[in-house]
Amino acid sequence: xxxxxxxxxxxxxxxxNLLIRNIFYKHFHNDMLVNYHDASVxxxxxxxxxxxxxxxxxxxxxxxxxxxxxxxxCGTINDLVxxxxxxxxxxxxxxxxxxxxxxxxxxxxESMGEMCRKTGVKIITGDTxxxxxxxxxxxxxxxxxxxxxxxxxxxxxxxxxxxxxxTGGIAEHGTTIAVERFKIKVExxxxxxxxxxxxxxxxxxxxxxxxxLMKDPTRGGLATALNEIVEMSGKGIRxxxxxxxxxxxxxxxxxxxxxxxxxxACEGRLIIIVEKQNAExxxxxxxxxxxxxxxxxIGGFDLIxxxxxxVMETYIGxxxxxxxxxxxxLPRIC
Amino acid sequence: xxxxxxxxxxxxxxxxNLLIRNIFYKHFHNDMLVNYHDASVxxxxxxxxxxxxxxxxxxxxxxxxxxxxxxxxCGTINDLVxxxxxxxxxxxxxxxxxxxxxxxxxxxxESMGEMCRKTGVKIITGDTxxxxxxxxxxxxxxxxxxxxxxxxxxxxxxxxxxxxxxTGGIAEHGTTIAVERFKIKVExxxxxxxxxxxxxxxxxxxxxxxxxLMKDPTRGGLATALNEIVEMSGKGIRxxxxxxxxxxxxxxxxxxxxxxxxxxACEGRLIIIVEKQNAExxxxxxxxxxxxxxxxxIGGFDLIxxxxxxVMETYIGxxxxxxxxxxxxLPRIC
Numbered sequence: 001x002x003x004x005x006x007x008x009x010x011x012x013x014x015x016x017n018l019l020i021r022n023i024f025y026k027h028f029h030n031d032m033l034v035n036y037h038d039a040s041v042x043x044x045x046x047x048x049x050x051x052x053x054x055x056x057x058x059x060x061x062x063x064x065x066x067x068x069x070x071x072x073x074c075g076t077i078n079d080l081v082x083x084x085x086x087x088x089x090x091x092x093x094x095x096x097x098x099x100x101x102x103x104x105x106x107x108x109x110e111s112m113g114e115m116c117r118k119t120g121v122k123i124i125t126g127d128t129x130x131x132x133x134x135x136x137x138x139x140x141x142x143x144x145x146x147x148x149x150x151x152x153x154x155x156x157x158x159x160x161x162x163x164x165x166x167t168g169g170i171a172e173h174g175t176t177i178a179v180e181r182f183k184i185k186v187e188x189x190x191x192x193x194x195x196x197x198x199x200x201x202x203x204x205x206x207x208x209x210x211x212x213l214m215k216d217p218t219r220g221g222l223a224t225a226l227n228e229i230v231e232m233s234g235k236g237i238r239x240x241x242x243x244x245x246x247x248x249x250x251x252x253x254x255x256x257x258x259x260x261x262x263x264x265a266c267e268g269r270l271i272i273i274v275e276k277q278n279a280e281x282x283x284x285x286x287x288x289x290x291x292x293x294x295x296x297x298i299g300g301f302d303l304i305x306x307x308x309x310x311v312m313e314t315y316i317g318x319x320x321x322x323x324x325x326x327x328x329x330l331p332r333i334c
Numbered sequence: 335x336x337x338x339x340x341x342x343x344x345x346x347x348x349x350x351n352l353l354i355r356n357i358f359y360k361h362f363h364n365d366m367l368v369n370y371h372d373a374s375v376x377x378x379x380x381x382x383x384x385x386x387x388x389x390x391x392x393x394x395x396x397x398x399x400x401x402x403x404x405x406x407x408c409g410t411i412n413d414l415v416x417x418x419x420x421x422x423x424x425x426x427x428x429x430x431x432x433x434x435x436x437x438x439x440x441x442x443x444e445s446m447g448e449m450c451r452k453t454g455v456k457i458i459t460g461d462t463x464x465x466x467x468x469x470x471x472x473x474x475x476x477x478x479x480x481x482x483x484x485x486x487x488x489x490x491x492x493x494x495x496x497x498x499x500x501t502g503g504i505a506e507h508g509t510t511i512a513v514e515r516f517k518i519k520v521e522x523x524x525x526x527x528x529x530x531x532x533x534x535x536x537x538x539x540x541x542x543x544x545x546x547l548m549k550d551p552t553r554g555g556l557a558t559a560l561n562e563i564v565e566m567s568g569k570g571i572r573x574x575x576x577x578x579x580x581x582x583x584x585x586x587x588x589x590x591x592x593x594x595x596x597x598x599a600c601e602g603r604l605i606i607i608v609e610k611q612n613a614e615x616x617x618x619x620x621x622x623x624x625x626x627x628x629x630x631x632i633g634g635f636d637l638i639x640x641x642x643x644x645v646m647e648t649y650i651g652x653x654x655x656x657x658x659x660x661x662x663x664l665p666r667i668c
Contacts, residue, residue: 012553053425091387219346
């Protein structure tokens with residue numbers, strides 16, 4: 001095999017098989033990924049499934065805390081988690097630019113394999129296309145996923161008083177990508193929060209009845225996700241600025257860049273809307289999950305009788321309406 | 335909404351929602367495609383599922399007989415059919431270049447919606463990314479699909495004597511794309527065979543027990559698909575050139591271009607390997623399917639005791655080894 005991806009590696013025949021066998025099968029190895037089949041087949045005992053898809057176009061391809069491969073596996077796993085599902089199977093579609101470095105493809109595939117092993121999720125079907133130089137910027141990946149919705153979980157109508165949990169510090173992924181993109185030098189240790197959240201669903205399984213809704217604040221960040229929940233539920237949110245977990249690095253970098261961390265993507269955080277009476281108990285469970293030590297209640301649906309909005313009580317005691325994303329923040333964040 | 339796709343239409347927030355609501359929801363409309371959810375949830379009675387994915391990068395985006403949208407829906411449906419499954423649900427991931435014509439996005443979405451209505455398949459989850467000008471050539475689409483494997487179907491070991499059915503004329507898609515790409519003027523009415531094959535699986539349902547294997551000869555064409563079957567089964571194929579259905583247009587255009595139609599992609603044909611004693615009966619059923627009037631038995635696993643290969647008996651009575659695709663035919667065929 002050449003050290004660059006040749007156009008013929010996308011021929012669908014024996015050259016594509018070189019790439020698939022030498023790289024993808026090696027790293028994605030599992031009992032269900034079988035040669036020659038255009039579709040994978042599996043049995044399921046359970047009846048309720050979740051299905052999701054995401055294309056990943058992040059730039060740069062490798063960043064502190066992850067790469068496009070890790071992001072592609074985690075992003076789709078996390079979308080399944082928001083549906084209350086235990087992620088089981090992924091598909092993986094690569095679109096690669098002619099001349100792309102084979103070693104980097106391998107590194108990306110290795111990241112994907114590592115996340116699969118960590119989470120117990122299997123890539124069971126895939127597709128590889130190679131396009132001529134200039135037709136795609138490096139490599140784009142689509143992952144689609146199937147999971148089994150866990151017993152007890154069903155999105156419910158949001159009630160006044162419901163509490164909002166965020167499972168960790170916000171804006172770390174978006175800020176990391178911004179730092180890389182603008183090539184600014186920063187002190188400290190900023191890295192993407194990109195990580196799989198499937199363990200959370202296992203941990204809070206006994207409490208799923210008290211969960212109204214889950215959402216991952218990716219593109220558009222916490223502000224956009226909360227606004228979508230407000231629009232959908234017709235109920236306003238009171239957000240407490242001082243409760244929102246945000247690292248001092250993230251804060252100072254965004255001050256420098258003139259960007260608002262509320263609109264920066266997270267790639268390893270979950271917003272969980274929970275009944276008031278069970279909120280503390282759910283929070284305790286979540287804090288025991290790896291990477292969720294900073295989980296906090298950041299507000300609630302406490303704005304009775306007003307036009308439904310996200311209103312933030314600021315550090316200095318003022319009130320600010322947090323609107324949905326208006327301007328472009330940063331394209332190709334994920 | 336602008337008449338060009340703006341970068342902000344990929345923000346994941348309210349601008350993306352404009353695109354989703356005004357175009358995608360309008361054309362993909364069904365009871366399961368719901369606002370705001372990152373994953374779709376559905377119940378299934380049956381236990382055995384097929385899962386597949388394909389990215390589509392075809393150039394040009396619109397061609398005689400179809401466009402990238404039709405291709406994306408049919409391609410994934412057909413991959414599910416090869417697994418003996420009734421296709422049920424699709425995901426749809428768009429990656430769009432900034433500045434792309436909104437009307438063309440709508441035309442593509444309309445084609446996808448039309449194919450969904452024709453086949454009863456639903457797009458239930460999706461994702462839209464917009465990348466800056468030059469980062470992708472127009473629009474690429476990923477579709478992943480889920481289907482229920484039909485009772486009675488399971489790929490079986492190929493036996494000597496098994497017959498090979500092709501469900502219609504070969505090389506029509508690949509030849510159409512070649513004509514468009516090389517901008518050659520041709521007489522006649524060449525168009526892509528791009529079409530969904532789900533009705534075949536319904537038609538031959540009672541005969542599924544006698545089917546060994548199904549495969550769609552897409553990238554790499556009939557020659558590559560048959561070689562893969564030979565490699566997998568370890569059994570040689572005797573192919574009858576005079577039995578292979580091929581239109582006179584396809585034949586003459588490929589003579590002109592110096593290309594071999596055996597390596598051109600089909601996008602609406604199925605190779606079906608069937609037990610000898612049931613081959614004629616299965617063929618009769620297939621010929622009654624829309625678009626399969628030219629289905630034929632093109633050969634069989636009749637090469638006992640020789641090194642497993644695809645050997646074609648030519649028009650003039652000679653024998654020619656049909657090898658897997660060696661050189662690049664045409665990139666971005668699908």
